[in-house]
Every structure is written in C-alpha cells, then in structure tokens.
Amino acid sequence: MTSRLDLRSDTVTRPTAAMRAAMAIAEVGDDVLDGDPTVRALEDRCAERLGMAWALFVPSGTMGNLVGITLGSRPGTEVALDAQAHVIHWEIAGAAMLAGVQVRPIAPAGAVLRADDLRRGLRPPSPHAPRTSLVCLENTHNGAGGAVTPEAEGLALRAVAAERGLPVHLDGARLWNAHVATGTPLDRLAACADTVMCSFSKGLGAPVGAIVAGRTHARADAYEVRKRLGGGMRQSGMLAAAARHGLEHHLARLADDHTAARRFADGVQQSVPTARVVPPNTNIVMIDLPPGVAAADVVELARADGVLLSQWHATRVRAVWHLDAPYHEAERAARTVGEAIVGAARNPAAS
Numbered sequence: 001m002t003s004r005l006d007l008r009s010d011t012v013t014r015p016t017a018a019m020r021a022a023m024a025i026a027e028v029g030d031d032v033l034d035g036d037p038t039v040r041a042l043e044d045r046c047a048e049r050l051g052m053a054w055a056l057f058v059p060s061g062t063m064g065n066l067v068g069i070t071l072g073s074r075p076g077t078e079v080a081l082d083a084q085a086h087v088i089h090w091e092i093a094g095a096a097m098l099a100g101v102q103v104r105p106i107a108p109a110g111a112v113l114r115a116d117d118l119r120r121g122l123r124p125p126s127p128h129a130p131r132t133s134l135v136c137l138e139n140t141h142n143g144a145g146g147a148v149t150p151e152a153e154g155l156a157l158r159a160v161a162a163e164r165g166l167p168v169h170l171d172g173a174r175l176w177n178a179h180v181a182t183g184t185p186l187d188r189l190a191a192c193a194d195t196v197m198c199s200f201s202k203g204l205g206a207p208v209g210a211i212v213a214g215r216t217h218a219r220a221d222a223y224e225v226r227k228r229l230g231g232g233m234r235q236s237g238m239l240a241a242a243a244r245h246g247l248e249h250h251l252a253r254l255a256d257d258h259t260a261a262r263r264f265a266d267g268v269q270q271s272v273p274t275a276r277v278v279p280p281n282t283n284i285v286m287i288d289l290p291p292g293v294a295a296a297d298v299v300e301l302a303r304a305d306g307v308l309l310s311q312w313h314a315t316r317v318r319a320v321w322h323l324d325a326p327y328h329e330a331e332r333a334a335r336t337v338g339e340a341i342v343g344a345a346r347n348p349a350a351s
C-alpha cells in the first residue's frame with residue numbers, strides 16, 4: 001500500500017511541528033490598533049530582501065496583487081498583462097470590480113511575456129481608446145509551468161513600461177522559486193517592479209499570508225487599500241511567525257522541489273513520448289496529453305493509484321512539487337502518471 005501523494009498544488013502543505021511551535025510562541029500585538037511586533041519585523045525583513053521601501057503583510061496573494069494594482073493603476077484605465085496571468089484567470093475579476101480597471105491580455109510569442117511582446121501589445125495612445133496605467137508581470141509564471149523570467153528580461157520589460165511612463169506590479173507569488181532556481185538575489189528579481197507580491201503559503205509552507213512591498217507609493221496608501229479590503233489583522237504575529245519560519249527554514253529546500261519536478265517530468269516524458277511535458281524551470285510540471293486523452297480521465301486514474309493531479313484544462317494536467325511531496329517519490333509519481341495516461345488513452349471514460 002503506497003501513501004497518497006498530493007501534487008495538485010504547493011498550497012496543500014501543512015505547517016510542520018516546528019512551524020506550529022514558532023507560531024505558538026510568537027510575540028503579538030494588535031496590528032490594527034498600534035502594531036504587532038512579529039508582523040513589523042517580518043515586513044521590515046521582506047522590504048530589505050526585496051529592495052523595497054516598505055512591505056505590508058496581507059492575508060493572501062490575491063489581496064497583495066489587488067493592493068499593488070490599486071496603487072499603480074487608475075479606475076477607468078487598463079492594466080497590461082500576459083494573457084495567461086493568474087490575475088486574469090484566477091482572481092475572479094477583482095481588478096475590474098475593486099480597482100476599476102480592465103485587463104489587456106497580451107499573448108506572448110514564447111512561454112512568457114518578453115519586452116518585444118509588451119512593446120507590441122501596449123495600445124498606442126488614442127483619445128478614443130482606454131489608457132494603459134500599469135503593467136503587471138508574473139514570476140515565476142504559474143500558467144506557463146513555473147517559468148522563470150530572468151533578471152535581465154525583467155529589466156527589459158521595465159524599460160518598455162518606462163518608455164510609456166507606466167509603473168510595474170510584479171505578481172511574485174513564487175518569486176522565491178525564481179530566486180532559488182537562478183541564484184539571483186530577490187532584490188534584483190524585484191528590481192523590475194514598483195510593487196511586488198510574494199506568497200508565504202506556497203513553497204514556503206506557511207498556512208496563510210503574503211507580502212506586498214513597494215518603492216514608489218507610500219506604505220500608508222497600501223495600508224489604506226488593505227484596510228478597505230478587510231485585510232486588517234489583529235494578533236497576526238502568529239501568522240507572521242509561520243511566514244518567518246518558512247523564510248528561514250524552507251527557502252533553500254525549494255531546490256529539492258525543482259529537482260523532483262525535473263525527475264518527474266523526465267520520467268513521464270520517457271514513458272509517454274506522445275505527451276508533451278513542458279520542461280520545468282522550477283516546481284510546476286504541465287503535461288499536454290496525447291491527442292484524444294482527456295485530462296479528467298488521467299486525473300481520475302492517477303488518483304485511484306494514489307497520485308493527485310489537477311486538471312489545468314481539458315487536455316492538460318498540472319503537478320506541483322512541494323514540502324509535503326518528497327523528491328524521492330518523483331520516479332513513483334512519474335510511473336503512476338505515465339500509466340494513467342496510457343490507461344486513459346486505451347480506455348477513455350465517459351468524461
């Protein structure tokens with residue numbers, strides 16, 4: 001009997017005993033009233049590591065993105081993004097509803113948005129068309145299989161935005177993974193942005209929380225947006241302690257997730273040459289299934305054999321490696337998923 005391996009997302013991790021212990025002993029205050037010392041220490045540390053003037057602890061990555069988008073944009077304008085951006089597809093139109101902007105999806109020529117794509121995709125100024133007020137980037141890029149935008153490309157994107165006088169928000173939910181994969185310091189990866197969001201509840205293994213940090217706007221403005229969104233938290237030092245623990249103990253080990261993702265991807269590709277496995281830069285593996293194979297069938301067959309995947313769309317499945325998915329399981333997972341694809345091809349279900 002093999003144990004269940006949950007590769008649906010890196011958000012499924014449970015806080016370790018050491019993380020829970022750190023939470024239990026955290027010094028706390030009322031962060032809405034006059035400050036929580038553990039939260040403030042985390043914010044200061046993140047601002048420094050990201051090379052930003054300030055940082056603000058928020059309950060989720062979605063809220064962090066919304067704070068950055070609200071600060072950088074203006075209602076009645078548009079935000080330019082990669083067509084597969086998380087902000088467009090998985091944040092239920094919060095930017096439209098709450099920041100009052102529309103999104104302008106730009107389809108990149110390659111896996112992720114590059115400077116040439118942005119230059120081509122930005123609307124020429126016209127009195128008859130919406131103005132663009134903000135560019136939003138994503139690093140690593142979830143929909144592109146955890147693809148990394150290297151420092152130089154980020155700066156090239158920023159230069160194109162600057163030509164048009166546009167600020168940049170960076171959805172860096174997994175910027176930690178980009179940092180570990182490239183060895184580039186976090187502040188240099190964030191140098192392309194005016195505001196950046198990084199998540200603690202993914203690869204770092206914390207139960208809750210993200211940081212939004214900025215250089216050009218005032219922290220008080222970000223604080224106001226968070227408060228308006230209902231994101232003021234009181235004795236949140238307990239959550240900040242989990243985030244700090246993740247930063248101190250789970251950052252370097254992201255390299256293990258990247259190794260596991262590569263082994264798993266190679267294993268699936270070798271066992272099913274007709275599938276197209278996107279070679280992973282980091283911890284996310286996207287598998288485009290062979291013609292006629294339904295993602296729902298593969299997910300079901302793999303689940304029955306103890307490996308949980310997520311269906312990305314009708315013909316693509318996603319596997320994400322993380323703290324609770326040990327890398328020595330990569331070969332077993334590749335075998336199981338390979339067999340599930342072959343089984344789904346041979347015997348398609350009604351789905």
Ligand SMILES: Cc1ncc(COP(=O)(O)O)c(C=O)c1O
Nearest residue numbers: 060061062063086142171173199
């Ligand atoms: C790239 C990216 N940005 C933002 C988010 C949103 O984070 P949260 O789920 O904490 O709201 C996610 C979550 O998966 C993500 O993958």
